Amino acid sequence: MVLLLFLFPIDIVAKIINGRVVGPHKRGGDMLFLFGLRRKAKVLGQIDQSCSKCGRQTVHSAIESQRWFTMFFIPVIPLAKSYAVRCNLCGLTLTGSPELKAQLSSRALAAKA
Numbered sequence: 279m280v281l282l283l284f285l286f287p288i289d290i291v292a293k294i295i296n297g298r299v300v301g302p303h304k305r306g307g308d309m310l311f312l313f314g315l316r317r318k319a320k321v322l323g324q325i326d327q328s329c330s331k332c333g334r335q336t337v338h339s340a341i342e343s344q345r346w347f348t349m350f351f352i353p354v355i356p357l358a359k360s361y362a363v364r365c366n367l368c369g370l371t372l373t374g375s376p377e378l379k380a381q382l383s384s385r386a387l388a389a390k391a
């Protein structure tokens with residue numbers, strides 16, 4: 279998790295929000311903002327395929343990770359999504375494509391039918 283810490287004087291924040299100039303004699307206290315970036319990952323499903331590193335036919339985990347812009351540690355704005363496939367035996371992680379999710383859902387539907 280990346281954490282960015284900004285300390286803005288409150289009169290600058292008031293200028294930005296209200297669009298008006300506050301005199302330097304009216305300077306108030308300082309305001310603290312905690313911005314950051316956070317990545318959340320979830321396993322979409324399992325794929326049975328051969329691994330290019332360990333060379334064995336094994337189960338791989340399809341992982342979707344979403345990057346978030348956070349404010350005070352709360353995810354506010356979703357940023358880029360990325361996909362990966364990880365070997366459950368050796369841990370080799372390869373980048374996947376967004377079509378991975380569609381492929382897994384179509385396989386799940388085919389298994390139910």
Ligand SMILES: [Zn+2]
Pocket residue numbers: 329330331332333334365366367368369370
């Ligand atoms: Zn492997």
